[in-house]
Amino acid sequence: MMNKLLPLILLLGLSSALFSQDKPKMRFQGFLDSYHALGVENDGDFLSSRSRFRGELLYYTPASKLFFSVNYFQNYIVDDLSEIMIREAYLYHRHKNWSMWLGRQIITFGQSDGLPITDLISPLDLVEFLARDYDDIRMGVDGVRLNYSKNNMNLDMFFVPVSQFNRLPIPNTPWGVDLVDGLTTDDYVNQLPEKNIKNSELGFRSSFYKKGLDFSFTVLHTWDKQALFLFNAPISPIDRPTIDIVYHRLNLASFDFAKPIKKIVLKGEFSYYFDKTYQTNITGNDQFRKTNAINGMLGLDYMPGKEWLFAVQYQNEHILDYSDNYLVKQDNQFGTVLISKKVMRNTLLLSSQAFLRFTEKAAFNRLTIDYTLTNEIHVSTGYDLFIAKKADGLFYQYKDNDEIWVKFKYSF
Amino acid sequence: MKKYILVLAVFVMVSMGFVTINNETEAEKKGKEIFEKVLAVNDxxxxxxxxxxxxxxxxxxxxxxxxxxxxxxxxxxxxxxxxxxxxxxxxxxxxxxxxxxxxxxxxxxxxxxxxxxxxxxxxxxSRNEYFLGTDFTYRDAEKPEADEEKWIYVKDVNKEGVYYWEVERYITDGESNYSKMVSLIDQSNHLIIETQYFDKRGELMKSAIASGIKEINGFWTALETHMINHQKNHQTILKTENIxxxxxxxxxxxxxxxxxxxxxx
CATH class of the missing domain: 2.50.20.10 (Lipoprotein localisation LolA/LolB/LppX)
Structure with a gap:
């Protein structure tokens, strides 16, 4: 207990020293929402049903900021997902051109939207796969970010002593991925890396926001936040099979850019992965192999006016030194397509967001209608559609999860 | 005789035309002077x-x-x-x-x-887009720049003891939602107090009225602008505070x- 409270006590102690110089201001904000999704292909069972309270406390002066963001979820389908989560709890301080964030924080960067290429420090919460709002999907990490900023040039350093990884769906729930029939949560063994300095994450990023061009360079010594699964066959007939959830290091160097051209913004992001681990169909020590890979994205945002937005992205991950034993193909293509339009003086938003997995011939599309009922209240509804042609793809697991959903949100 | 009448008619028409052109030039010249005064308002x-x-x-x-x-x-x-x-x-x-x-x-x-x-x-x-779902386009909300508009003086107007210049304004730097705008400029502080916006068919589309005119630390400013969209029957009020x-x-x-x-x- 003391171990968990110690960082918080240190954060508050440091804050009191920083805030003693100025008269701080305080703001409390947040929202209450309720989301319910009804499956359309499974006898009308609810696939999600939850309410959430988010409270955010901001205590600040012109140079310092203490920020807490907490979610309380009440899940009406999966008890284990009724929980309190500290999304962020950090101290920010700026001195001249230097800034520092210390504590739990969501770190995001890069040009791609929803396609993890370089933006790999903050993991994803995939307990309901992608059928959640973006700010529910990104998770905070406990670490330090140091920044030097001058004339729209940013130099950043990130240090995360203990890594966090993508949160996976719980088996035997509507969004659980059952790798082997009949396994329960207890049969999955999470092989998290040891908590030591050797396993920490370190990153450097330089970003330049120039006339008509943004570009950045990034190097990361991180982890592949998406686990790989090691199947352990039962040794005797009375044993059960188990699955080890294992994690691997990932080092990368990356370049990204955004260039406005008339009404279009062209953007790209390219990473070179050093010794990324991929799974093979070989048992034993060769089940995982390391090789270099190139992961690149090109996309464009087009805003023709009258509150229309079209955004498309195409991504290809290409494995170098490929062999046929890999479980994934040498080239794996993904994409996103977003079309949105605001009408009725921006009170009604219509949007369609698609995630495409070309290699698997699969897609997930979320149609949304969002209406601003009052300044504080939004009501929205939508339809989530999964298309999966090949049985070995990730989206295939969700081929029966098409759903119609409603959401109510009160913000304060 | 016919030839003489024809020459005379042409002369009269040209003269009238010349007078008209000269009048327009005067109106444009004065419009330009007023525009320069508006541009010179220090904000x-x-x-x-x-x-x-x-x-x-x-x-x-x-x-x-x-x-x-x-x-x-x-x-x-x-x-x-x-x-x-x-x-x-x-x-x-x-x-x-x-x-x-x-x-x-x-x-x-x-x-x-x-x-x-x-x-x-x-x-x-486009600057002709409406921002944040209001009745103001980006261009409406910005101070015009020297090379973007042509101003033509129409007349002096006295409203409740305050003197204004009435000008017609035409966008000259590309596309516009309007065929013209008609504005009243306060002769004492050179602020644009009222503007009527006419659509491409020449019909009144919107009107904006500035109020709460104050001199704050030596800077004249309008603290409120009320835009009414007559065709769509909705309106927007922009209130400036703590400036x-x-x-x-x-x-x-x-x-x-x-x-x-x-x-x-």
Missing amino acids: GNTRKSSMTIIKINRRGKKRVEKIVNLVKEGEVEKTLFFTTYPADVRGVGFLSFDYHEDGKDDDRWLYLPATKKTRRISSAA EFDIEIDDHFFTVMALENGVID
Whole structure:
């Protein structure tokens, strides 16, 4: 207990020293929402049903900021997902051109939207796969970010002593991925890396926001936040099979850019992965192999006016030194397509967001209608559609999860 | 005789035409002088203010939004604003660099707190677009620039003892939603007090009336502008509060880093 409270006590102690110089201001904000999704292909069972309270406390002066963001979820389908989560709890301080964030924080960067290429420090919460709002999907990490900023040039350093990884769906729930029939949560063994300095994450990023061009360079010594699964066959007939959830290091160097051209913004992001681990169909020590890979994205945002937005992205991950034993193909293509339009003086938003997995011939599309009922209240509804042609793809697991959903949100 | 009458008729027509052209030139010349006076109104090298946007629909229902903004003039006009209300869009930020040079696109960035990311947005999006769902286009809300409009003086107007110039305004730098605008300029402080906007068919489309005219630290400003869209029967009120002119604003505020940090009060 003391171990968990110690960082918080240190954060508050440091804050009191920083805030003693100025008269701080305080703001409390947040929202209450309720989301319910009804499956359309499974006898009308609810696939999600939850309410959430988010409270955010901001205590600040012109140079310092203490920020807490907490979610309380009440899940009406999966008890284990009724929980309190500290999304962020950090101290920010700026001195001249230097800034520092210390504590739990969501770190995001890069040009791609929803396609993890370089933006790999903050993991994803995939307990309901992608059928959640973006700010529910990104998770905070406990670490330090140091920044030097001058004339729209940013130099950043990130240090995360203990890594966090993508949160996976719980088996035997509507969004659980059952790798082997009949396994329960207890049969999955999470092989998290040891908590030591050797396993920490370190990153450097330089970003330049120039006339008509943004570009950045990034190097990361991180982890592949998406686990790989090691199947352990039962040794005797009375044993059960188990699955080890294992994690691997990932080092990368990356370049990204955004260039406005008339009404279009062209953007790209390219990473070179050093010794990324991929799974093979070989048992034993060769089940995982390391090789270099190139992961690149090109996309464009087009805003023709009258509150229309079209955004498309195409991504290809290409494995170098490929062999046929890999479980994934040498080239794996993904994409996103977003079309949105605001009408009725921006009170009604219509949007369609698609995630495409070309290699698997699969897609997930979320149609949304969002209406601003009052300044504080939004009501929205939508339809989530999964298309999966090949049985070995990730989206295939969700081929029966098409759903119609409603959401109510009160913000304060 | 016929030839003589023809020559005389041509002479009269040309003369009338000449007189008309000369009159137009005079009106244009005076319009240009008034335009220069309006352009010369000093609104400070820097400005900081809060703005309340009240959108009223045809049934009289109101939606309120609030923003805070910082502006720094110079070779490059830098603007930073944040939405502070309603709560669900609090912290949405916008940063722009306007280069004042022909053919050079502005730089614009948008920060969305929900995604915690800044994205580059195109500045070529038309200034004739309505911003934030109001009845103001980007162009309506901006001070016109010297090479963008042609002004023609119409007449002097006396309204309740205050003297105004009435001018017709025509957009000259590309597409416009309007065939013309008719404005009243206060002769004492050179502020645009009223503008009527006429659509491409020449019918009245919108009208804007400025009020709450005050001199704050030597700078004349209108604290409220009420725009009525007569054709769509809805309206928008922009209220400016806590405005400060010529204050020290560090360049640090006009960076993507400041955009992402959000707090400027």
